[in-house]
Amino acid sequence: MSPEPSATRLLASDLSDHSDAVEGPLCGYHHETYAFPLSPEAGADFKGRWKIREPREELLWFDRRCFKSEYELLYLLQRRIDVIPEVAPVGGVDLQRFVEGVTLGERHPSGKAVPGAVFEQILELFRQLIAVTSSDTLLVKRSCNPMDRAPEGNSEKFLERLIVFTQERVYKRNLRKYKGLFTDLGIGPNSFEYLRKHVDGLTKRPFCLLHADLHRENFILDSAGKVWAIDWELAMLGDPLYDLATHLHLMRYPARQEREIIQRWRVIAEEVREGSSEGWFEDLPRLRDYKKAQSLFTDVIRETQSLVVEGGFDARRLREASSKVRDVHRAAAEPLGLTSRPSLSEIEAAILRWDEDRKRRADGT
Template identity: 30%
Template sequence: MSPQPHEKRQTLAHRLLEVRLQGRAAVLKGHHNTNYVLRIGLPLAVVLGVMPFVRFKYRVPLKTVEVVPRIWRSEVDVLAVVCRHLREVPRGFAVQGDRSLHRYRRGIVLSEQNPHGPVDENMLREFAAFFVRTAKVPVKELPAPPRDWPVDGESAKFLHWLIEFTERRVHLPNRERFGDLFDQVGIPADAMAAFKERHLSLVSRRFVLLHTDVHRANVVVRRKGITVIDWELAIYGDPLHDLATHIVRMGYSPTERRQMVDLWERAMQAADLGPLTAGLHDDLDTYVDFEYAQSVYPDVMRAALGLPTEAGDEHFRVAAERVWSAMDRARGPLELKSVKDVDQIMEALRKWHSMDAVSAETTVV
């Protein structure tokens, strides 16, 4: 079967981009992708049907441990819908394979402008308005969810799907390499099963489009407001999950969290989306607890994988402090009686690091 026209365009775009990358391109690395920011020339602009010499972001996925669900294969397909309703979001273009090209949104990234500090009320209002706009995207226009996806409104089953994903796709597949480390830093072997048993029911809320990764590095601040970028982790589900991931990943203070929740609730009600706020406070706490509970796995693995081959005391201490923080945040959600101290975690990381190095050498041979 001969290639379809769109496949030919993607192949040609890929070749032109590879040539373009041999010149100058700013490199931005994230958890999931390496992003190359570059101006596209006339030939590529003709292939894509866009204005030439404007800046684009070329996204190349990193080979990383899977820690978050991706229910839609193509971010570009999701963006095709999102951009019709959230005009500020930059368009995406499929290139070859899993690579994609995105219009570069000018502005200041919030993580550069304000990496850790307090967020003022105007910014919180911007976030609340964004969640309303996202919730209004027509679900019928989105790609179909997986076959095992919970039925619209089955909020408890949606949460349980997330819990089971963490167990089946994050915890268990990584036990061979990280299992001893998980045990030694104090993650209970039945952490996810026990969490699920403690949260068997939630209030039913209509499912909507969720971004699920609204944090400072994904927010571009402009004069006319904010633009939320990077929609690769978008899913379809309970709106409280989106609010919870936002609260956790923004690192809000307790006061900011209360403000954000209040503004979100009022914005939803003002937009005739009041039913989405049903059971808000109790169920939001559940989703926040889940975020802290599930994050112990990726945080431990990232800390361990971030250790250099010739790691010294300071490397182990920084990694151990990162793991300790994750375990401390999960103390309540996982009902941990105690959390190991930094020195104990350092020792566990040293042991894992020495054994993993031996394993890697054996694999290479």
């Protein structure tokens, strides 16, 4: 028997010209998303396909939310940033235009250079982001705790609050389920104190709007070669260098192109707002090391969860998941002060022990 359609799927059917025209759910971790053409009754003036999306239920969030409504932010940014697909209210629901195209990752996978035209558009997006300040977003409701909002320009406090989120909301919140696996990987409370010392001493830089998740799957290339940036739910206000660090961490540029984008970003940042690249040489490695540390917690949890299918364990993917955990563990070893370097077989054994513990908890034993 097919599962009952979700409320989001039913709403997409109501707004589309025919339920068979609804495509989805589309790939994506944070949201349940559908694309469809609007019926004449719902939106006669809205041509092409549109998408509706709702946060997935019982989803683990690995990044802090800053703005209460992504759409509220996007309505504001449409006047400031020209690579955001159009958003519009239709039938009491916020929709976003569906860009017909392919992700940058489909055309140019991780580790590969991106074409010059795409490269220039990404740099222009950074220019537009740095131009948006906290005063420009005052009308957008915030969802983050006021204590998590670092004072303007205080890059050290900004990074500290991100470390606190990772420690409290990712590590500690999942400790009951993952304590054994974390211990096997050499991760403990002291890891965060080591991380704080490792990244200490950031220079002050004027804050701006950050997308905070600019990777190849969040760039869409349309048929005309225009780059569109999607998935703004992680957008925040903070240190502009953090956006570059996150982008480099996720994009995996070849070395030559990475050097070029850093150099070009520095020039653009200073043109838009003086001081935005201050201290970049010392601080960019620190911010990238934080991203490596954060990725270890994120990927350990995501990869192990991906092995649990309908209550069972997908042993066929054990080697693949263990390999991913090994890679992120090696990358995070220095910033977290991890002295052990478990082998692939040792990580596989640790994950199998974690699964046995999961089953015992499920059985109440």
